[in-house]
Amino acid sequence: MARDRRQTAAGRSVLTVLTAFGVLAGAALAGAAPAGAVPLGKRVAPGVTYRQFDISAAAGETHAHLLTVDLGNPHVRLDLLYPGTVAARATVSKLADSVGAVAGVNGDFFNITETQHPGVEATGATVGPAIAGEQVLKAAVPTGQRFGPSLPPGTTTTDVFGVGTDRRARMDRLTLTGSVTTPEGRFPLRGLNQYALPENSVGAFTSRWGSASRMRATCGTDTDRAAACSTDTHEVTVEDGKVLSASDTPGSGPVPAGATVLVGREEGAQQLRKLSVGDRVTVTHGLVAATAKVPYTFAIGGYPVLRGGAPLSGLDDSVSAVRTVVGFADDGHRMLLLALDGAAAYRSGMTIAEEAATMKALGASDAFNLDGGGSSEMVTRDAGAGAVTVRNHPSGGAERPVPDGIGVFSS
Incomplete structure (x- = not known):
């Protein structure tokens, strides 16, 4: 019975998202807006749009920040944000500013602590494979060595989200x-x-x-x-x-x-x-x-939650948290990057099952979960600005240094 109640809550989440897009277009945003809020559907750059809206989830109301990226626009591209080496960390805003990205979100789960091994330092390196600028950076750790929540059945640390040289987004294994x-x-x-x-x-x-x-x-x-x-x-x-x-x-x-x-x-x-x-x-x-026939321009680790329009079986529907997720629609030509807000009023977040349902409601056919909690972050750059603005409230009260993220670039 508890499972049925949670599934109903996920359905309510979907309805709220659809309401936000259907009724609030051109109007003020629902709920309290975080610092630096912008009107619904603001154009960040050609082919890149930012918006925010409330979602009613099982654990309470949460607030979402969404980037929509048209990969069919020749002026837009995506690449990995990282500090220049694998075993290093920096905030998403610093990573984006250092390479002139117009927007970005945090990325893969990573080796954040080593309390079990006294005297051994955490490396800060990510769990999964990584490719940046068509160059291979690293491979995946064994599944039993990963940091982060339990993987959905049938997924592994080799799962990636990426964009190929054909400018199409896809999920794969490397x-x-x-x-x-x-x-x-x-x-x-x-x-x-x-x-x-x-x-x-x-x-x-x-x-x-x-x-x-x-x-x-x-x-x-x-x-x-x-x-x-x-x-x-x-x-x-x-x-x-x-x-x-x-x-x-x-x-x-x-x-x-x-x-x-x-x-x-x-x-x-x-x-x-x-x-x-x-x-x-x-x-x-x-x-x-495993599947791509073209090289990847960039790829990042995490795990799939939605494939071919259907949520993966066995997705957790009990633990709510602040989350970051990336998805695609239109056969990989349109990207959706979503980060939840970590402000106290919204910090309850959503479950992985709700995350998959939300991305489906937003039109994604496939979606891929990234690191969440204190790592969840989205930044965008206003036209003419010298630095990006953090659009969500990090749940830890300040930006957490992370090893990588997804950067959106515009020429």
């Missing part, structure tokens, strides 16, 4: 492909710039990782993020195709451009111990898409 070739043979590469490596594996860290310690990559197991760090580790630095140095303890500090640091745990560490300084080593890596 898996790591790669190898390490040594004088003794070849073995698979199973990690790339990620905060957690699979057990018994070798992973690669490049200059795109940043300066954070690589120790976290050897902690936890494939099924338990809180499990102890491995006691059997080894790393080697490869430069110009040769082993430059080796250590039994994963290090920290920037990886030089053109170099690769290989980190191994358990059987992977044993493989790396066979190498000596001066040995020839070749490392290859890339991401392979």
Whole structure:
């Protein structure tokens, strides 16, 4: 019976959204508006529109901020917002301003804390794969090592939302492909710039990782993020195709451009111990898409909640929170980016099931959940302004530094 009541609440949410768009167009917004509020349907840039409205959800009224992006407009493009390296964080406003984005939202879940591993620092790196400017940044951590709420059945940390070189948005899966070739043979590469490596594996860290310690990559197991760090580790630095140095303890500090640091745990560490300084080593890596036939210009991790107009089965319908979600319509040619407000009056938010229903009501055929809570944020830039404006109230009272986000750009 409780489930039926929650489903009814999700239905009420949909009706309220439709009312907001059908009745309030051209009129004042419903409910209290946050600082920097703008009229419904304000044009941010050619092909980019911002609006806000109230939603009646199961836990109470919440407030939504919505960006609509026409990918068919040749002046508009999307790309990943990030601080320049994977293991780093900055606020969404700083990320957007640093690259001249006209709008943006926060992105993937990330390694935010390491209370289970004393002495090990959180890296700030994201859970899923990431592509920026058509360049692969990182691969996904094992599903058991992810941060964030439980995944819906059938989804994994390799799920992504992205836009291809054909300018169409889509949901997909990106898996790591790669190898390490040594004088003794070849073995698979199973990690790339990620905060957690699979057990018994070798992973690669490049200059795109940043300066954070690589120790976290050897902690936890494939099924338990809180499990102890491995006691059997080894790393080697490869430069110009040769082993430059080796250590039994994963290090920290920037990886030089053109170099690769290989980190191994358990059987992977044993493989790396066979190498000596001066040995020839070749490392290859890339991401392979499950469905896309064109390269991605950008891709970001999270998990799907709506596919082909239908909510995924098993979506949580009991926990309400402030959330960020991205979706698309019109065969991937129209983007919808939605962030809930974290002001005290609206902080109850909505459930994942309500989120999927809301995106469907807004016309999305597919939708993808991103990090929420204190990370949820939307920014837009007024015409002629030198900086973006934060449109929602972050629930923590201030912007939270995050590792990535989705940026909207206009020429």
